[in-house]
Each structure stands twice: as structure tokens, then as C-alpha cells.
Amino acid sequence: MPPLRLDSPLGDVLDDKVAKALTKAFGMARVGDLLAHYPRRYALRGELTPIASLTVGEQVSIVAEIVSVAERRMHNRRGSLLEVVISDGEGQLSLTFFNQSWRMGELRRGRRGMFSGKVGEFRGGKQFAHPDYQLFDDLETAAQTAQALASRPIPVYPATAAVATWTIAKAVEGALDGLGEVDDPLPDDLRRRHALLPARTALEHIHRPSVIDDVAPAQQTLRMQEALVLQAGLLQQRAAVAALHARPRPAGELRESFDARLTFALTDDQASVGEQIAADLVAERPMNRLVQGEVGSGKTLIALRAMLQVAESGGQAALIAPTEVLAAQHLRSIAAMLGPDLSAKLIPTLLTGQMPAADRRRAALRVASGQSLIVVGTHALLSATTTFADLALVVVDEQHRFGVEQRDALRAKGTAPHVLVLTATPIPRTVAMTVFGDLDVSTIRTLPPGRAGIESFVAPLAEKPSWFGRVWDRAAEEVAAGRQVFVVCAAIDVDVDEPGDAPSATDAAASRPTWGVAQVATLLSQLPRFAQVRIEILHGRMPSDEKDAVMRRVAAGEVDLLIATTVIEVGVDVPNASTMIVLDADRFGVSQLHQLRGRVGRGSVPGLCLLVTEAAVGSPARERVEAVAATLDGFVLAEVDLELRGEGDVLGAAQSGARSSLRLLRVVADADLIAEARDEASVLLADDPQLTAHPGLRDAIERRLDDDTRAALGKN
Ligand code: ADP
Ligand code: MG
Numbered sequence: 001m002p003p004l005r006l007d008s009p010l011g012d013v014l015d016d017k018v019a020k021a022l023t024k025a026f027g028m029a030r031v032g033d034l035l036a037h038y039p040r041r042y043a044l045r046g047e048l049t050p051i052a053s054l055t056v057g058e059q060v061s062i063v064a065e066i067v068s069v070a071e072r073r074m075h076n077r078r079g080s081l082l083e084v085v086i087s088d089g090e091g092q093l094s095l096t097f098f099n100q101s102w103r104m105g106e107l108r109r110g111r112r113g114m115f116s117g118k119v120g121e122f123r124g125g126k127q128f129a130h131p132d133y134q135l136f137d138d139l140e141t142a143a144q145t146a147q148a149l150a151s152r153p154i155p156v157y158p159a160t161a162a163v164a165t166w167t168i169a170k171a172v173e174g175a176l177d178g179l180g181e182v183d184d185p186l187p188d189d190l191r192r193r194h195a196l197l198p199a200r201t202a203l204e205h206i207h208r209p210s211v212i213d214d215v216a217p218a219q220q221t222l223r224m225q226e227a228l229v230l231q232a233g234l235l236q237q238r239a240a241v242a243a244l245h246a247r248p249r250p251a252g253e254l255r256e257s258f259d260a261r262l263t264f265a266l267t268d269d270q271a272s273v274g275e276q277i278a279a280d281l282v283a284e285r286p287m288n289r290l291v292q293g294e295v296g297s298g299k300t301l302i303a304l305r306a307m308l309q310v311a312e313s314g315g316q317a318a319l320i321a322p323t324e325v326l327a328a329q330h331l332r333s334i335a336a337m338l339g340p341d342l343s344a345k346l347i348p349t350l351l352t353g354q355m356p357a358a359d360r361r362r363a364a365l366r367v368a369s370g371q372s373l374i375v376v377g378t379h380a381l382l383s384a385t386t387t388f389a390d391l392a393l394v395v396v397d398e399q400h401r402f403g404v405e406q407r408d409a410l411r412a413k414g415t416a417p418h419v420l421v422l423t424a425t426p427i428p429r430t431v432a433m434t435v436f437g438d439l440d441v442s443t444i445r446t447l448p449p450g451r452a453g454i455e456s457f458v459a460p461l462a463e464k465p466s467w468f469g470r471v472w473d474r475a476a477e478e479v480a481a482g483r484q485v486f487v488v489c490a491a492i493d494v495d496v497d498e499p500g501d502a503p504s505a506t507d508a509a510a511s512r513p514t515w516g517v518a519q520v521a522t523l524l525s526q527l528p529r530f531a532q533v534r535i536e537i538l539h540g541r542m543p544s545d546e547k548d549a550v551m552r553r554v555a556a557g558e559v560d561l562l563i564a565t566t567v568i569e570v571g572v573d574v575p576n577a578s579t580m581i582v583l584d585a586d587r588f589g590v591s592q593l594h595q596l597r598g599r600v601g602r603g604s605v606p607g608l609c610l611l612v613t614e615a616a617v618g619s620p621a622r623e624r625v626e627a628v629a630a631t632l633d634g635f636v637l638a639e640v641d642l643e644l645r646g647e648g649d650v651l652g653a654a655q656s657g658a659r660s661s662l663r664l665l666r667v668v669a670d671a672d673l674i675a676e677a678r679d680e681a682s683v684l685l686a687d688d689p690q691l692t693a694h695p696g697l698r699d700a701i702e703r704r705l706d707d708d709t710r711a712a713l714g715k716n
Contacts, residue, residue, distance in 0.1 A: 066108065476530060536550050
């Protein structure tokens with residue numbers, strides 16, 4: 001049989017049953033996937049120790065002979081217990097295995113081996129529960145190899161109920177034994193400069209280290225490989241978009257007359273980001289840019305100016321919002337910002353899935369004919385039935401609700417349209433580089449002047465239950481002063497979470513009932529101090545026209561207190577809203593709380609944010625809430641989020657499952673490494689865009705992209 005390659009199918013080395021189980025459990029298809037399934041940790045066998053001198057609690061290895069084997073049923077619970085007694089001539093030790101009768105086939109009286117485990121105590125005697133062992137034909141071999149084996153770490157793999165760690169270990173052994181030459185993804189000189197290992201050695205050392213010190217250098221090498229493959233792949237993707245031909249869209253009268261209508265000056269950040277975008281739009285390659293900035297920093301305004309620029313040459317712009325409410329609101333505020341004259345020229349049009357069929361047909365016609373130059377909508381804009389006359393610019397609002405695939409689907413609707421992604425979720429630099437490495441990133445850091453600011457407080461009900469009443473006193477005061485108040489709940493009804501709405505609660509608190517919108521509405525409407533207060537509710541299960549009607553009334557000042565789920569999280573703009581009360585604040589992520597807080601203090605009215613929580617002092621849930629109250633800097637909070645929640649979640653949410661997750665790389669801890677890999681990758685690609693001279697890297701990128709495609713398909 002020819003030597004295995006990383007892209008050989010798993011079936012070449014494993015029997016079908018095991019291969020299928022690995023595919024099902026971990027999505028592995030090839031030998032390279034199996035070998036990229038790295039040990040989670042390593043168990044150490046421990047020093048070779050005579051039985052007579054064992055200390056309870058120590059991890060040790062013993063060379064001994066089996067003197068008896070017995071199996072008995074358990075008295076108090078189902079199952080059987082296998083008890084094996086071993087002796088090294090000086091002392092005796094019992095080994096116990098629960099429900100592992102099959103081991104009787106190999107653990108037979110008279111056999112010798114090395115047994116490793118943690119010394120326990122049972123009824124006065126010492127024992128090993130479920131030890132690791134290695135049997136030998138004779139004691140001589142045992143003595144010779146035991147010393148070497150004792151220091152050899154045992155890899156422990158991420159496993160599932162169906163595929164145990166030792167099944168994986170065995171599969172990996174087979175793969176490594178059969179593996180031929182590996183084309184190194186790291187160029188020789190890079191490897192030398194960083195004193196990294198050849199790829200084959202790194203795999204060998206991470207899966208079967210001779211000593212524990214072998215592991216770290218192997219991980220370091222594989223981490224660099226992962227970073228380089230990822231960055232080179234992203235840069236190639238970026239180059240592929242750049243190679244497309246876009247029609248240059250110079251600015252003209254339309255944008256000028258819009259600017260002339262503005263009653264304020266652009267902030268410095270808005271001006272410079274605006275210039276970057278304006279320059280992107282006159283280039284002959286498509287813009288592919290992410291603009292991040294706090295809620296209210298003026299991103300929408302910048303996007304609108306970009307729309308006006310492409311409209312000059314008859315190009316259409318599509319703005320995609322994550323919800324119907326937001327799409328409708330965007331349309332209204334765009335029409336208002338444009339004013340009647342520009343609106344008449346550009347015919348801003350709403351196109352969403354829930355519009356009445358006749359309206360929708362009319363809207364679709366205006367879009368297809370090119371009459372409407374600004375189109376605002378939801379996912380419906382992606383449906384096959386929507387066609388554009390000349391789609392020049394796609395603006396995606398609130399990227400974190402929007403996946404890479406959808407961005408691509410929309411891109412496919414025009415001939416290489418420019419793409420602008422807006423996000424109010426500040427993205428740490430390395431995450432941006434890792435997840436959005438194919439986008440240019442611009443940041444609007446400062447808010448327009450004249451914002452009154454927001455004060456944030458935690459209402460810690462665990463210690464101060466009476467604050468619950470004071471929260472509502474504050475709300476009533478704000479309403480009395482003519483302001484509007486939002487109350488956000490983690491659920492619609494008690495214990496019925498809105499799907500996809502609340503974050504997965506990771507803390508023990510998850511079992512506690514949450515406040516529901518309905519419950520809170522009932523409670524508040526019965527309080528005497530709210531007798532004159534106009535209270536309404538808003539949540540995702542309401543029909544969208546009803547939601548729209550509620551939001552319209554809120555915007556018009558006809559609602560004093562709105563009780564809602566996180567449907568109000570993004571984009572809703574009510575300058576008169578002063579207060580954000582979040583109940584069960586610990587149920588929300590850091591970024592989400594920050595986002596919610598951004599809904600108030602948007603006008604000249606000072607904002608107040610009350611984070612109500614029952615989480616105990618010092619619990620992770622409470623820490624999250626305290627972190628939000630402690631700062632208004634979204635970038636700081638994004639880093640906190642990354643640390644507290646673990647980056648799996650952050651990356652997962654950011655990339656919408658389109659990219660398979662990182663293996664050894666950690667975006668925070670490996671920030672420098674990732675930046676370095678990006679530099680290395682761009683130097684390599686500058687000389688050799690197709691990586692002809694680096695087949696190892698080229699193949700690794702291909703395998704990785706394949707994984708992504710498979711992961712994306714699996715999700716759909
Ligand atoms: P974002 O989309 O980032 O949340 P918007 O573009 O919706 O922000 O702007 C928020 C509000 O601030 C809008 O009412 C907008 O008209 C206003 N605004 C935007 N830029 C400025 C500025 N430079 N000065 C004053 N107000 C501004
Ligand atoms: Mg906005």
C-alpha cells in the first residue's frame with residue numbers, strides 16, 4: 001500500500017465503521033482531519049514505583065504481574081465490577097474497572113505489564129480505578145520498555161459518547177504509522193527563523209510525544225501553520241475579489257446636494273472613513289469594507305453618502321437590515337435625511353418578505369427596472385425573485401446577524417458590486433484579522449458632539465432586593481419628566497425564551513425563572529405610580545406590521561414605557577428615550593448589554609442604564625454585568641467579552657458558522673503570532689500569488705477552504 005497523504009480518505013487507514021464514526025462525530029473526511037484533531041491534554045503515567053511505597057493521590061506506574069481476576073455484579077446499582085489484583089513481588093494492589101467485562105479477554109492471570117494511574121484508597125487497601133495499562137509477553141521486555149514508557153505522556157483527545165479517546169488514539173497511531181512525506185506548509189526560512197519543527201515531526205510530537213517537553217514546540221509549530229494557512233487563505237480571497245472588475249462610481253451633484261442639506265459637520269472620523277469609501281468607489285475593483293462604530297456614531301449617514309455617490313451614475317444601492325422593524329426604520333430615516341427633492345430622484349423603496357403581495361410586486365418592479373436607486377430590505381432581497389437593473393453597492397447593516405454566505409449571495413446579484421458592512425459590535429483587532437481578514441476595516445471611534453452621555457448602574461437584587469422597587473421609581477420619574485423608558489426582558493413569557501434571542505445561559509443561574517415581557521407588563525400596569533403611563537410591549541412573536549406600528553408610536557412619543565425583548569437591540573433610534581432597564585441582565589452577553597444601552601442617551605437627553613440582576617457577587621454572570629456598568633468603551637467591552645465568554649462563542653457568532661473553528665490558535669493569546677503570520681503571508685503572496693513554489697501551503701489552504709465549505713453546507 002502506498003504511503004498515506006494528508007488528503008488520503010480516512011477509509012485508507014481505518015476500517016469503515018471507525019471512519020464513519022469519526023466523520024459523524026467530528027466531520028473528519030481525510031487523514032489530515034484526523035491528524036488535526038489534537039489532544040486536549042496529556043495524562044502522565046508517573047514514576048515507576050514499587051507497590052510497597054505507594055502514596056495515595058500520586059500518579060504512578062507499576063511493573064507487575066496479574067495474580068487474580070474476578071468479576072462481580074454490583075449490589076446497589078446496575079452493572080458489573082471487574083477486580084484485578086497485581087503483584088510486583090513486594091506488595092499487592094487491586095485494579096477496578098466498572099462495566100468493562102471485555103477487558104477479561106486480555107487481563108488474564110499470569111500476564112505482566114505496566115499499570116499507570118492515580119493511587120486511591122478503598123476499605124483500607126490501595127487501588128487504581130480504571131488505570132491505563134500496557135501488557136508485555138514477559139517481564140524482561142516489560143522492564144526494558146517500562147522505564148521509557150513511564151515518561152511517555154498519554155494523549156487524551158476531545159471525544160464523544162460514541163467515539164472514545166482511545167479509539168481516536170488508535171486511529172491516530174495508524175495514520176501516523178502509514179503517513180508518508182508531508183509537504184510542509186511553512187517555508188523553510190520562516191521555520192528556521194522561528195526555530196519551528198518540520199510538519200511531520202510536529203504531528204508526531206503532538207500526538208505521541210516521548211516526553212511532555214516534546215509537546216510545546218510541536219504546538220508552537222502547528223499554531224504558526226494554522227495562522228499562516230488562515231492568513232494566506234484570507235489574503236488570497238481578498239485578492240480574488242480585488243481581481244474582479246467594478247465600474248468606477250465617481251461622486252457628483254447628488255452627494256453634494258445631500259451634504260449641503262446637513263445641519264451639522266461630519267466628525268473627523270466620519271470624514272476620513274467617508275474619504276476612504278469615496279476612494280474605494282472610484283477604483284476599478286470592488287470595495288470590500290467593514291465600518292465599525294458605536295451605535296449613534298453616524299455609520300448610516302456614511303453609508304447613505306456612499307449610496308448617493310453610486311447613484312450619480314445610475315447605480316443602485318441595496319441596504320440589508322437584520323429585521324423588518326429595522327428595515328422599515330432605515331427607510332423612514334433615509335427618506336427623512338434625503339428630503340423631498342432627493343427622495344423624488346432616488347425613490348427609496350422598501351422590499352421585505354412580509355409585505356402584502358401586491359406592494360411587494362410593485363416594489364420589486366421598481367427595483368428590477370432601475371427606477372429605485374435605493375432599496376432597503378431584509379433577507380428577502382436575497383431571494384431569487386429579486387433582480388436589480390444595476391446593483392452597484394451592497395450595504396449590510398449590523399454584520400453580526402449576517403453571515404458570510406449571505407454576503408456572497410447578495411454579491412452574486414450584481415456584477416461585482418461594492419460591499420460595505422456596518423457593525424456596532426466593536427471587533428477586537430485580531431478577531432477582525434482572523435474572521436474578516438478578507439475585508440478592509442475602518443473605525444469611527446468618536447460620537448458626534450452634543451451627546452449627553454449615559455450613566456450605568458447595577459441593581460444587585462441578590463444583596464439589595466429592595467432596589468427592585470427603586471428601579472420602577474426611577475422609571476416613573478423619567479416618564480414624569482417627559483422621557484421614554486425601555487425595559488428589556490430575556491424572555492417573552494416566563495420560561496419561554498425567544499428563539500435565538502437570549503444568549504445561551506452558561507451559568508448555574510440558568511435554572512432560575514426569568515422575567516418575561518408579558519409578566520412584567522402585567523406587573524407594571526398594576527402599579528399605582530404607572531397608572532397614567534402609556535405602556536406597550538414588543539417582541540419577536542408579534543406580527544411584523546404590529547411591531548412596526550408599536551415602533552412608530554414609540555418614535556412618535558406616544559408610548560412612555562416599552563417592554564420588549566432584544567428585538568429592540570439593534571438600530572432603533574428614539575432620541576427622547578432616556579432610560580434602559582435590563583431585567584435579568586446576567587442572561588445577556590457583554591456586547592449585547594452594551595448594544596442595548598446604546599439605545600438611550602442618543603439625543604440631548606442624558607441616558608440612564610439600570611442593569612437588574614439576581615446573580616451573586618463574584619459569579620461570572622455578575623462579572624459580565626459589572627463590566628458593562630464600568631465602562632462605555634465598546635472596544636474594551638469587546639475584549640472583556642472575548643475573555644469572559646471564551647472566543648469560541650465570539651468567533652462562532654461573528655462568523656455565523658461559515659468557517660470551521662480554530663484549532664490551536666487563540667485570537668487573544670496569539671494576537672502577535674497572527675499579525676506576524678499575516679505579514680509573512682503577504683510577503684509570500686506578493687512574490688508568488690498562486691503559491692506555486694509553496695505547494696505545502698497551497699494544499700493546506702485548499703484543505704482548509706474545503707473544510708469551510710463542508711462546515712457551511714452542514715449548517716444549511
Ligand atoms: P449609526 O448608524 O452609527 O447608529 P446614524 O448614522 O444612524 O448612526 O446616526 C445617529 C444619529 O446621529 C442620526 O440622527 C444622525 O443624523 C446623527 N448624526 C450623524 N452624524 C452626525 C454628526 N456628525 N453630527 C451630529 N449628528 C450626527
Ligand atoms: Mg445605524
